[in-house]
Amino acid sequence: MKIEYNFAFFDEGSKREIRRATLKAIAIPGYQVPFASREMPIARGWGTGGLQLTLSLVGKEDILKVIDQGSDESVNAVNIKKLIALTTGIVVTDETTEATIIQSRHRIPETPLQEDQILVLQVPIPEPLRYYEPSEYETKKLHAEHEYSGAWLMLFEQIVNYGAMSTGADHPVMVHSRYVMAPSPIPRFDNPKLNQNKALILLGAGREKKVYAVPPYTKVASLDFADYPFRVETFQDKCCRLCGAKDVFLDELLNDITGEALYQCNDTSYCLQRMNGISKE
Known part of the structure; x- marks a missing residue:
C-alpha cells in the first residue's frame, strides 16, 4: 500500500502556525516564541525543532543542505535529508553556496552565507538562563526586565574557577542590544559569524517548543568582560x-x-x- 504525504509532510494549517511563530521571532530578534511543536517521525532531541522550521518554509524550488557537526554524511544529517527529499522532491546538495536552506546541528558553515539563504539551527536548550534559573516563569520575567546579571555571574564564576571563560559551546550572546540568547551548541569559533550575517538565521527547539531568530544584518555580541574579552578557539x-x-x-x-x-x-x-x-x- 502506497502512503502519500502532503508536500513537506505537514498539513497546510500546521505550516501556517509555525510560519506565524517564525515571523514573530524575526520581528523580535533573540526573543523565544512558543509554538505548537508537532509529533515527528524522528525522536525529540534529534533535530525536530529545526526540521519543523525547514518543513514549514521549504518550497518546490528550494535546494537543501543538511549538516551535523560539520559533516554532510552523519546519520542525523542523512536521515533528515531523506525525510525532506521524500516528502518534497526537492534537490539536495552538499555545496553551501548552492543551498537556499541549510539545516545544521552544532556548526555554522565556513563558507560565508548570503542574503538569499536561510540557516536553520537545531537547538536542544533554547533558554540561556536555564543553567542558573530552573523556573520558566522566572526566566520570562528576567528577559522582560532585561535582568541578565546571572548570565554574567555564571561567566565570572568560570573565570574564578578556571582563569578564563570555559564555555566550549553555546556561549550566550546579546542580540540587538536587547535579549540574551542561546546560539545553540555551536563552538565559540562560530559565534562571531552570527554578527551582521547576511543570511536569515532561525533556531528551533522541538522538545522545548520554542523558535527564535537572528534577522540579516543584526548586531550579535558574545557576553564577556572588559578585562576578560571573549575569545574563540x-x-x-x-x-x-x-x-x-x-x-x-x-x-x-x-x-x-x-x-x-x-x-x-x-x-x-x-x-x-x-x-x-x-x-x-
Whole structure:
C-alpha cells in the first residue's frame, strides 16, 4: 500500500502556525516564541525543532543542505535529508553556496552565507538562563526586565574557577542590544559569524517548543568582560592535513601508529571544495 504525504509532510494549517511563530521571532530578534511543536517521525532531541522550521518554509524550488557537526554524511544529517527529499522532491546538495536552506546541528558553515539563504539551527536548550534559573516563569520575567546579571555571574564564576571563560559551546550572546540568547551548541569559533550575517538565521527547539531568530544584518555580541574579552578557539600554526586550510575550525585526530596529533577541517564540504580547487590547479 502506497502512503502519500502532503508536500513537506505537514498539513497546510500546521505550516501556517509555525510560519506565524517564525515571523514573530524575526520581528523580535533573540526573543523565544512558543509554538505548537508537532509529533515527528524522528525522536525529540534529534533535530525536530529545526526540521519543523525547514518543513514549514521549504518550497518546490528550494535546494537543501543538511549538516551535523560539520559533516554532510552523519546519520542525523542523512536521515533528515531523506525525510525532506521524500516528502518534497526537492534537490539536495552538499555545496553551501548552492543551498537556499541549510539545516545544521552544532556548526555554522565556513563558507560565508548570503542574503538569499536561510540557516536553520537545531537547538536542544533554547533558554540561556536555564543553567542558573530552573523556573520558566522566572526566566520570562528576567528577559522582560532585561535582568541578565546571572548570565554574567555564571561567566565570572568560570573565570574564578578556571582563569578564563570555559564555555566550549553555546556561549550566550546579546542580540540587538536587547535579549540574551542561546546560539545553540555551536563552538565559540562560530559565534562571531552570527554578527551582521547576511543570511536569515532561525533556531528551533522541538522538545522545548520554542523558535527564535537572528534577522540579516543584526548586531550579535558574545557576553564577556572588559578585562576578560571573549575569545574563540585558536588553532595557531595548525592547518588542515587534507586541504591546508587555516583560520577554520579544525578537528584534532590522533595518528594510531605514531601518536602524532593531526588536524582536519570540521566542515567536510568546505574541505572537499578546497581539495577540488587545488587538484584543478
